[in-house]
Amino acid sequence: MDTASHLxxxxxxxGLxxxxxxxxxxxxxxxxxxxGTLIGSHAPDFDAVARLRGYANYVKVHRGITHSLPALLIWPLVISLPLAGIFGVWAHMLSLYVxxxxxxxxxxxxxxxxxxxxQCLRPFTxxxxxxxxxCLYEPFLFGLHTFGAVIWLAVWHGAGGAYVGEMFALIYAASFFYICVRFRQRSRYIAGxxxxxxLxxxxxxxxxxxxxxxxQFVVESESHFYLGEIRNGRIRIEEQYGKQPYGSSSHPVVQATMTAAGVRAFLHFAQRIHVSWKAKSDGYVVEWRDVRFWHKRKLPFGVDVQLDENLNVVSDSLGWNKKAWDPPYV
Structure with missing residues (x-):
C-alpha cells in the first residue's frame, strides 16, 4: 500500500x-x-534506496528480498535490538519483537x-x-484507522485511555472483515x-x-487480452488486444530490444505482456506493456525502446505514463 497507510x-x-x-x-x-511498529510498518519498503541506481534497478528489487520470508524475521530483530537499548526495555524484548x-x-x-x-515466498520461489x-490506497481502511488514531490522541492522558486496546481490537476486526468482503466480491466477479x-x-x-x-478486469485467452470493467455488477468489454509473441519466436525488431536494461527489468516483473512496434524515419519504436494496468483504453505502465535502422538500442524508458494521483492505484 502507500507509505502513508503503512505508517x-x-x-x-x-494502539492495539x-x-x-x-x-x-x-x-x-x-x-x-x-x-518499532512505525519503523517496522515501513521497513520492507527500504528497498526504495535501489532508485539511486535507476528506476529499472528499483523495479527489479522492489517488493522482493525485503518482503521475503527471511526478511519477516530479520527486520523485527534489526529494529527491536537498538530500540530495547534506547528505551531500556530489555525485560520486554520478546514483546517488542512480536x-x-x-x-x-x-x-x-x-x-x-x-x-x-x-515476492513474499522467496527464497523458495x-x-x-x-x-x-x-487498491494502493483504500479510503475505508485509511479513514477507519485515522479515526482510531485521533481518538487515541484525544484520550492519551484521559480516563478513556484504558480502553485504547479494546478500541483498536474492534478496528482491526473491522479491517479484516472488510478485506474478506472485498476478496469474496473479487472471487464472485471473476466467475461472472x-x-x-x-472462457x-x-x-x-x-x-x-x-x-x-x-x-476493472483483464482476461487472457490463447489469442487475445480482453479489457473491461464491472460497474454495479454489470460486465462490459471495453478493449481487446491480440497477443504477440516475444522472445526467440518474436519479430527481429522485438528481439533486438531484449538486451535493453529497461526490458529486462520489465520482464522480471510483468505478467500480462503486450508488445508492439512501429517503424520511424530513423529506426523503430518498440512498446512493451503490462495490460493489467490499463485505464481509459490506455496502457500506462511499460517500457519504450528506441532502435536505429540497424536494430541497435538507442535508448529505453521504463515507468508509468500517468500522474501519480491518476488510476490505476497499484
Missing amino acids: LFGVTLA ACLEPAVVQDPSLGHAILA WILAAVVFHVGLDLFNVYGV RRWLHLDTL VRSELG ADAVCHLIPTLSWFKW
Missing part, C-alpha cells in the same frame, strides 16, 4: 498493543513499541492483496503473488467475467478501484 497502520498497531497490560503500565515500553513482527507481516500482507504483488483485492466471455479456464485479473461498486 498509519504502524501507529494503530501500537495496549491490550497488553505491561504496555499500559510502562510508558517506556509503549514508546518503544510505537517507534509487535514489530506484526507490523512487518501486516505490511507484506497488505502488499500481497494489491495488484502489483510481492521468485514467483510474484498478488490477490488483486485492495469468465462466464460472460465463455471458463482463462486467466482473469480483477483490478480494484477506489469505488466499492467498480472493478
Whole structure:
C-alpha cells in the first residue's frame, strides 16, 4: 500500500498493543513499541534506496528480498535490538519483537492483496503473488484507522485511555472483515467475467478501484487480452488486444530490444505482456506493456525502446505514463 497507510497502520498497531497490560503500565515500553511498529510498518519498503541506481534497478528489487520470508524475521530483530537499548526495555524484548513482527507481516500482507504483488515466498520461489483485492490506497481502511488514531490522541492522558486496546481490537476486526468482503466480491466477479466471455479456464485479473461498486478486469485467452470493467455488477468489454509473441519466436525488431536494461527489468516483473512496434524515419519504436494496468483504453505502465535502422538500442524508458494521483492505484 502507500507509505502513508503503512505508517498509519504502524501507529494503530501500537494502539492495539495496549491490550497488553505491561504496555499500559510502562510508558517506556509503549514508546518503544510505537517507534518499532512505525519503523517496522515501513521497513520492507527500504528497498526504495535501489532508485539511486535507476528506476529499472528499483523495479527489479522492489517488493522482493525485503518482503521475503527471511526478511519477516530479520527486520523485527534489526529494529527491536537498538530500540530495547534506547528505551531500556530489555525485560520486554520478546514483546517488542512480536509487535514489530506484526507490523512487518501486516505490511507484506497488505502488499500481497494489491495488484502489483510481492515476492513474499522467496527464497523458495521468485514467483510474484498478488490477490488483486485492495487498491494502493483504500479510503475505508485509511479513514477507519485515522479515526482510531485521533481518538487515541484525544484520550492519551484521559480516563478513556484504558480502553485504547479494546478500541483498536474492534478496528482491526473491522479491517479484516472488510478485506474478506472485498476478496469474496473479487472471487464472485471473476466467475461472472469468465462466464460472460465463455472462457471458463482463462486467466482473469480483477483490478480494484477506489469505488466499492467498480472493478476493472483483464482476461487472457490463447489469442487475445480482453479489457473491461464491472460497474454495479454489470460486465462490459471495453478493449481487446491480440497477443504477440516475444522472445526467440518474436519479430527481429522485438528481439533486438531484449538486451535493453529497461526490458529486462520489465520482464522480471510483468505478467500480462503486450508488445508492439512501429517503424520511424530513423529506426523503430518498440512498446512493451503490462495490460493489467490499463485505464481509459490506455496502457500506462511499460517500457519504450528506441532502435536505429540497424536494430541497435538507442535508448529505453521504463515507468508509468500517468500522474501519480491518476488510476490505476497499484
